[in-house]
Amino acid sequence: MKPSVASLYQAVELQQEIPPLLIGERANANGSKKFRELLLADDYQACVKVALEQEARGAHVIDLCTAYAGRDELADLTTLVRLCAGALKAPLMIDSTTPACIKACLRLYPGRAIVNSINLEDGGVNIRRICRAAKKYGAAVVALTIDEKGMAMTAAEKVRIARAIHAIAVDEYGLRSRDLLFDCLTFTVGSGDANLRDAAVQTLEAIRRIKAELPGCLTVLGVSNISFGLAPQARRILNSVFLHEAVAAGLDAAIVDAAKIVPLARIPAEDREVCLDLLYNRQGEEVKDPLLRFIAHFSDKAATPAEDGQEGDSKPEEQLFQMVMDGDKEQLEDVLAILRQRFRPIDIINQILVPAMRHVGELFGKGEILLPFVLQSAEVMKASVTLLEPFMDKAEGTAATTVLLATVQGDVHDIGKNLVDIILSNNGYLVHNIGIKVPAETIIEKAREVRADLIGLSGLLVKSAIIMQESMAQYREAGLTVPILLGGAALTPKFVAESCVPQYDAPVVYCADAFAGLKAVQEFEAGTLTATVYDGATAVKAMKPGIRVAEIDRTNPVPVPPFLGQRYVEDIDPAVLFSLINVEALFRGRWGYRRGKMGAGEYADLIEGTVRPLYEELQRKALAGGWIQPRVSYGYFPCRAEGDAVIVQADGAEHRFSFPRQAEAPFLCIADYFKTAGEGGDIAGFFVVTIGPKMSEETARLYQADAYHEYLLLHGFSVEVTDALAEYWHGVMRREMGIGGTQTQNALGAVTQNYQGSRYGFGYPACPDLEAHKPLFAFLKPEAIGITLTENMQMVPEQTTSAIVAHHPQAKYFAV
Incomplete structure (x- = not known):
C-alpha cells in the first residue's frame, strides 16, 4: 500500500504519480504577512480562506502554523485545525514544535495528518514525545536535519542526523520508514555568503543519499528558502528551477505556494541556465560570479502575469463551481457580480450552478460526500439563485420541470419532504412545496394550478401510507396523468407496487430518500421513468385472532402504582x-x-x-x-x-x-x-x-x-x-x-x-x-x-x- 495522508474527505498519496506532493505554505503566521494579520485580528474564518485558496491553486496538503509571539498557540492551532478539518478536502500538516499542541491537534483531527516537525536540537527530548504521539494517532512526521550543533550544512551532516532520527523514530517508537519525511533544510544561495554558495548542491546530494541509504523514507523541502534575499520575480523563477532539480534528485514533497511555481517548459532557456549556474555554483571564464550574473539578468525583467499571480487565479466560473462543491458562501456576491458581466443570470444557473449541484449529488451517491455537506452546498446554490433573481427577466426559467410536494392529510412530519425540496430546487427544478396535512382535494387543485409535471407525496407513519393508497383512485378519477412519487418511513417497494401502482394510470414510484426522488425526476426528463415493480416473494402465515405461541410467564406479580x-x-x-x-x-x-x-x-x-x-x-x-x-x-x-x-x-x-x-x-x-x-x-x-x-x-x-x-x-x-x-x-x-x-x-x-x-x-x-x-x-x-x-x-x-x-x-x- 502506498504511503498516504488523509483528510475527512479524501486520502492523498505522499508519493505522487507525477511528483512532488505540493504542501501549501501560506497558512503560516511566520511565513505569510496576510495570514499573520488575520490571525492577530482573530479572524479564523478568513484564515481558513487562505488555506482554501491554496487548495484551489493545487496544493495537495496544507501546512498550518500559528506559532507567533504574544499568541496562544494551542488555542489558535486547535481552533483552526477544527475549522480546517470541516472545510478542507486537502489533508493538514500540523506545523508546531510544541508537543502539547501537536498531540491536541492529532487527537481532534479526523484524518491522517503530517506533523511538522521533529529534530535533535535538544538532544532528543521533544522528538521522543512527538514520536509517541505520532505513533498513537498514526501521523506522518517531517524530520529536520538539525542537532545540538544546529542546522546541518553539508550533505554528510544531513545524512548523519537523518540516520540518528530514523533510529529513534523507527527503532525506538515503531514508526515505519515511510512515515518519515526528511527535510534537508536548504539555505539561500542569494545572500552572497561564500559558505553558502554550494547550499543547493549539498541539499540535492543529501536528498539523493537519504533516498538511497534509508530505503522507504521520503523527502520534503521548503523550496522557497533557496531564494531568500532576491527580487520577487527572480525568486519565482529560481524556486521553480530548483524544485525541478530537487524532484530529479528524488524529492517527494515540496512546501511551496503552488500558485507561484512556473512549469519548466514556460521558463525561457536563458533564464533556466542562469538559475542552474547559481544553484550549482558554476563558475568559469564567462561566469565568474553566478549570483551577480543572476541579479543582473533579472533586474531588467518585468513581472509577467504568470509571475505576479494574476494568471494563476481560477476563472470566476470555476470559482463558483468550487464554492458550491465546498459549501462556501464567502465572497459569493462578488463572484456573481463578475459573472453577470459575462453571462445571463439564467445561464449562470443552468451552466454553472446546476452542474455543480448535480456533481455533488453524484458524489453523495458514491458515498464520497455526507448529507450534511450536501446541504451546505445546497445553501450556496440557494443563496446564488436569490442573488441572481433581481437581474432575471420574468420569462427566464419558466421551462423548468415542475414538481408539487406535499405531506399527506393528517401527517405533521415534513423533514423528508423538505429534504426533497432542497435537493430538487437546488438541482434546477421548480418546486411547489405546499406543506403538511394536505388533503387529496388540495393536491389535485394545486397540481392543476401550477401545471405540475410530477407530484411527490410524503408521510411518516402507517396511517399515512394507507392514505396514499386510498387517494390513488381519487387522483385517477380527477383526471391527473402525471407521475406520482411516494416516500416515507412506512412505505416499502412491495406496498407501493401492489397497493398503489394498480390504482393509478400513470407511473407511481417508490422513493427511498431525497436522492431517489432526484433520480426519478431525472428519469422523467429522460423519458425512462416507470412505475415501481416488486418481484420479491414474501410468505405470510395466516394467524387466528388471540393465538399465543410465545411462552409468556403468567405468574409475575403486579406492581402497586403510587396512584391511579x-x-x-x-x-x-x-x-x-x-x-x-x-x-x-x-x-x-x-x-x-x-x-x-x-x-x-x-x-x-x-x-x-x-x-x-x-x-x-x-x-x-x-x-x-x-x-x-x-x-x-x-x-x-x-x-x-x-x-x-x-x-x-x-x-x-x-x-x-x-x-x-x-x-x-x-x-x-x-x-x-x-x-x-x-x-x-x-x-x-x-x-x-x-x-x-x-x-x-x-x-x-x-x-x-x-x-x-x-x-x-x-x-x-x-x-x-x-x-x-x-x-x-x-x-x-x-x-x-x-x-x-x-x-x-x-x-x-x-x-x-x-x-x-x-x-x-x-x-x-x-x-x-x-x-x-x-x-x-x-x-x-x-x-x-x-x-x-x-x-x-x-x-x-x-x-x-x-x-x-x-x-x-x-x-x-x-x-x-
Whole structure:
C-alpha cells in the first residue's frame, strides 16, 4: 500500500504519480504577512480562506502554523485545525514544535495528518514525545536535519542526523520508514555568503543519499528558502528551477505556494541556465560570479502575469463551481457580480450552478460526500439563485420541470419532504412545496394550478401510507396523468407496487430518500421513468385472532402504582435529558454522518473532531434559547387482557386498545404482557410527552432562511430529545412502580436498555395504529399541556410522543 495522508474527505498519496506532493505554505503566521494579520485580528474564518485558496491553486496538503509571539498557540492551532478539518478536502500538516499542541491537534483531527516537525536540537527530548504521539494517532512526521550543533550544512551532516532520527523514530517508537519525511533544510544561495554558495548542491546530494541509504523514507523541502534575499520575480523563477532539480534528485514533497511555481517548459532557456549556474555554483571564464550574473539578468525583467499571480487565479466560473462543491458562501456576491458581466443570470444557473449541484449529488451517491455537506452546498446554490433573481427577466426559467410536494392529510412530519425540496430546487427544478396535512382535494387543485409535471407525496407513519393508497383512485378519477412519487418511513417497494401502482394510470414510484426522488425526476426528463415493480416473494402465515405461541410467564406479580388516574408534570429540567439521547442514532441516522468508506479510526476522529462539537453546541443553544419545554401527562390504570386487546378502566368507563400480532414466530402481541380478568387483572401505565412548540418554530425559521444544514441538525436533535424525554419519563414510571433499571451507552453513543418491562409508542412497529390516540386522549387529556390531534390522529407539536408502559419482565421491544 502506498504511503498516504488523509483528510475527512479524501486520502492523498505522499508519493505522487507525477511528483512532488505540493504542501501549501501560506497558512503560516511566520511565513505569510496576510495570514499573520488575520490571525492577530482573530479572524479564523478568513484564515481558513487562505488555506482554501491554496487548495484551489493545487496544493495537495496544507501546512498550518500559528506559532507567533504574544499568541496562544494551542488555542489558535486547535481552533483552526477544527475549522480546517470541516472545510478542507486537502489533508493538514500540523506545523508546531510544541508537543502539547501537536498531540491536541492529532487527537481532534479526523484524518491522517503530517506533523511538522521533529529534530535533535535538544538532544532528543521533544522528538521522543512527538514520536509517541505520532505513533498513537498514526501521523506522518517531517524530520529536520538539525542537532545540538544546529542546522546541518553539508550533505554528510544531513545524512548523519537523518540516520540518528530514523533510529529513534523507527527503532525506538515503531514508526515505519515511510512515515518519515526528511527535510534537508536548504539555505539561500542569494545572500552572497561564500559558505553558502554550494547550499543547493549539498541539499540535492543529501536528498539523493537519504533516498538511497534509508530505503522507504521520503523527502520534503521548503523550496522557497533557496531564494531568500532576491527580487520577487527572480525568486519565482529560481524556486521553480530548483524544485525541478530537487524532484530529479528524488524529492517527494515540496512546501511551496503552488500558485507561484512556473512549469519548466514556460521558463525561457536563458533564464533556466542562469538559475542552474547559481544553484550549482558554476563558475568559469564567462561566469565568474553566478549570483551577480543572476541579479543582473533579472533586474531588467518585468513581472509577467504568470509571475505576479494574476494568471494563476481560477476563472470566476470555476470559482463558483468550487464554492458550491465546498459549501462556501464567502465572497459569493462578488463572484456573481463578475459573472453577470459575462453571462445571463439564467445561464449562470443552468451552466454553472446546476452542474455543480448535480456533481455533488453524484458524489453523495458514491458515498464520497455526507448529507450534511450536501446541504451546505445546497445553501450556496440557494443563496446564488436569490442573488441572481433581481437581474432575471420574468420569462427566464419558466421551462423548468415542475414538481408539487406535499405531506399527506393528517401527517405533521415534513423533514423528508423538505429534504426533497432542497435537493430538487437546488438541482434546477421548480418546486411547489405546499406543506403538511394536505388533503387529496388540495393536491389535485394545486397540481392543476401550477401545471405540475410530477407530484411527490410524503408521510411518516402507517396511517399515512394507507392514505396514499386510498387517494390513488381519487387522483385517477380527477383526471391527473402525471407521475406520482411516494416516500416515507412506512412505505416499502412491495406496498407501493401492489397497493398503489394498480390504482393509478400513470407511473407511481417508490422513493427511498431525497436522492431517489432526484433520480426519478431525472428519469422523467429522460423519458425512462416507470412505475415501481416488486418481484420479491414474501410468505405470510395466516394467524387466528388471540393465538399465543410465545411462552409468556403468567405468574409475575403486579406492581402497586403510587396512584391511579392521570397527572400532569411541567417542571422537568431540560438538561437532564441529554444523557439519555441515543447519540449513535442521532449522528448516523438523523444527521447522516455514517462511516461509509472510512476506516474505524478515521470515523471516530470525524465524530470526535467535527460531529460531537456540533452536538454540544446545539445543546447549549437549546438551553439558552429555551427551545426545550418538557411537559408530561401520564397515569396508571386498572386493565385486563382480552385476546389481542387491553381493556383500560378510566374515569368510570372502559377503553379498548386493540394490538396487532406478529405473523411469524414468536407471534408476539402487546396484550400478551397483561393479565386477563381470570388471572386477576393488571395495571397499565400510559404517557404523552412533548418538548413543546418552540423547537418546531426554530426549525421552521431555519428552513425558511435556507439554512439547510442547521435545519437538518436541529430537526434530528429535536426528535432525539423528544425520545430522550420519553425514555426519561419511562424511567420515572418504572421507579414509581418499583421495577427500576438503567439505560447505558457505549463510546459511540449506542444505547443498551437494562431494565424490566418496555414502553411501546403508538404509531410505531409494535402498535402502528394511531387510532389508539382517541381513547388515550380521552383519559390523559394532554390538551391541557398544549397537545392536539390531527384528523389523521397524529399529535401536534411534532416533537411529541406517546406510549403504553408494560411492566412484565419479558416485555421487550418488537415489531409486527
